[in-house]
Amino acid sequence: YLREELGWRLPRGRQMLGRSPAMVQLMDTIERVAGSAANVMISGESGTGKEVVARTIHYHGTRAEKPFIPINCTAIPEGLLESELFGHVRGAFTGAHTTKRGLFEKANGGTLFLDEIGDMAPETQAKVLRVLQERSFERVGGTRPIPVDVRVLAATHRNLEEEVRRERFREDLYYRLKVVTLEVPPLRERAGDLALLSEHFLELFCAEHGRSLKRLAPEAMELLAAYSWPGNVRELKNV
Secondary structure: OOHHHHHOOOOOOOOOOOOOHHHHHHHHHHHHOOOOOEEEEOOOOOOOOOOHHHHHHHOOOOOOOEEEEEEEEEOOOOHHHHHHEEEEOOOOOOOOOOOOOHHHHOOOOOEEEOOOOHOOOOOHHHHHHHHHHHOEEEEEEEOOOOEEOOOOEEEEOOOHHHHOOOOOOHHHHHHHHOEEEEOOOOOOOOOOHHHHHHHHHHHHHHHHHHOHHHHHHHHHHHHHHHHHOOOOHHHHHOO
């Protein structure tokens, strides 16, 4: 178990597990990247565990005692995303009855994880780029620059190089975020990890529900191994 060998400090159920060559290589890169201040682009298919990778980087870096703030850029309507990221001042728009701190401000000193950044609108991309360049921002409706020290980790399942070529993602932001690139392998390319992960999730859910520890029969493992897992680790966990 790499969580035991390397001592990953993550909440139970969010450990990075694996002993396949692809995962060992990924772990090695994370260990070297975690202590730096570099922005990191994490790519991989949906369900591969990109947020777990981001949390691992944060909790093994110099900002571990500071906030880790995740946001899924597809889960929030574009009209509200700017306010979520940068906050707003009272009266900035209809319904803004109080001043609100944004996620960049809440993550000050720590890490902001922008999940599925490839779905972010160009206007918001431009404002994120400005924060990375100037290390300050203004709340929506505000005029006072607010200094901020945030490490940005971003993730996407999209091919951002193609998105840049099609002018759907800003090239300058792409290179600002892509200081280091990590590719999270799909489950079908992690030979040997399926049994390890299955045992881990079974143990986790037995403990959560107060059940005695169950074991998967060999026939059950054969069925799991015969499946391609298009939803990757997330799908395996749900199953």
